[in-house]
Amino acid sequence: MDYQHVRYEVADGVATVTLHRPEVLNSFTRPMSAELQDALRRAAEDASVRAVLLTGAGRGFCAGQDLAEAVPPDGGAPPPIADIVRQTYNPVVRALRTMEKPVIAAVNGVAAGAGANLALACDVVLAADSASFVQAFSKIGLVPDTAGTFFLPRAVGLPRATALMLLGDKLSAADAQAMGMIWRVVPAASLMDEARALAARLASQPTRAFGLTKRLLNASLGNDLDAQLELEAELQAEAAATEDFREGVAAFLGKRAPAFVGR
Numbered sequence: 255m256d257y258q259h260v261r262y263e264v265a266d267g268v269a270t271v272t273l274h275r276p277e278v279l280n281s282f283t284r285p286m287s288a289e290l291q292d293a294l295r296r297a298a299e300d301a302s303v304r305a306v307l308l309t310g311a312g313r314g315f316c317a318g319q320d321l322a323e324a325v326p327p328d329g330g331a332p333p334p335i336a337d338i339v340r341q342t343y344n345p346v347v348r349a350l351r352t353m354e355k356p357v358i359a360a361v362n363g364v365a366a367g368a369g370a371n372l373a374l375a376c377d378v379v380l381a382a383d384s385a386s387f388v389q390a391f392s393k394i395g396l397v398p399d400t401a402g403t404f405f406l407p408r409a410v411g412l413p414r415a416t417a418l419m420l421l422g423d424k425l426s427a428a429d430a431q432a433m434g435m436i437w438r439v440v441p442a443a444s445l446m447d448e449a450r451a452l453a454a455r456l457a458s459q460p461t462r463a464f465g466l467t468k469r470l471l472n473a474s475l476g477n478d479l480d481a482q483l484e485l486e487a488e489l490q491a492e493a494a495a496t497e498d499f500r501e502g503v504a505a506f507l508g509k510r511a512p513a514f515v516g517r
């Protein structure tokens with residue numbers, strides 16, 4: 255698939271996916287989502303890719319649904335919104351959560367509506383100090399989607415998630431970090447260097463164990479303790495069968511740095 259609305263580059267084990275509709279703050283259209291879904295599929299299937307970096311072009315990360323697509327300005331019939339949500343957002347969230355590799359969001363500017371929740375579905379979120387997060391849905395009479403009602407209360411607690419979603423106020427990156435919504439805020443000028451360094455670091459680590467860790471964390475959101483303990487036992491057996499486990503132990507005992515291969 256040729257991409258017009260995203261950029262996809264692979265270098266040194268890291269796939270960088272850049273949302274690329276900067277004139278409208280990378281807001282989502284169905285074609286952009288289709289390209290993003292394809293890019294995430296490529297990254298998942300490419301064994302040479304061991305970490306994914308998601309960011310936005312220009313001054314925004316992603317402003318959520320392109321409202322001109324949702325409500326055509328020419329008065330034409332809008333597409334059914336449930337279909338937009340099912341086809342544009344839900345598959346992206348599933349792709350991010352089932353990707354058995356770390357996904358880093360580098361939030362370079364405003365992340366609004368589905369764009370804010372897209373970031374929250376990633377594994378590690380770095381944000382520029384100039385970035386902000388807005389649960390913009392209530393401002394236009396919609397409910398939060400893109401799994402925001404799933405991840406945000408779990409990240410910051412129900413009271414804060416409720417207030418953020420009802421008020422729709424812009425949250426600074428610093429406040430988002432203080433609330434535990436994101437991993438770290440960094441100076442805007444160094445965001446991409448820091449994000450690339452983090453992605454490179456994660457790409458050099460035991461990828462299979464990371465994938466299994468994601469599977470465990472996903473399951474923990476719905477499992478009871480007994481089910482989770484059993485799943486840990488099962489997936490630990492899978493991790494222990496990897497080359498990287500043998501290498502990690504050999505390196506420790508040999509008092510040297512491990513050279514993980516991601517298998």
Ligand code: T3D
Nearest residue numbers: 277278279281317318319320321322324338366367368390
């Ligand atoms: O189908 C469905 O609707 C269901 C799915 C829903 C999922 C959702 O995401 S609903 C929420 C949709 N998003 C929003 O409501 C956010 C709308 N945007 C804003 O509130 C503001 O743009 C921001 C707070 C994000 C940023 O404000 P600011 O002042 O930094 O930038 P701006 O001037 O408003 O925007 C710059 C340009 O991007 C501007 O175009 P122009 O005037 O330069 O030609 C603006 O119209 C455009 N833009 C920004 N957001 C969107 C957009 N165009 C289309 N859709 C957008 N979401």
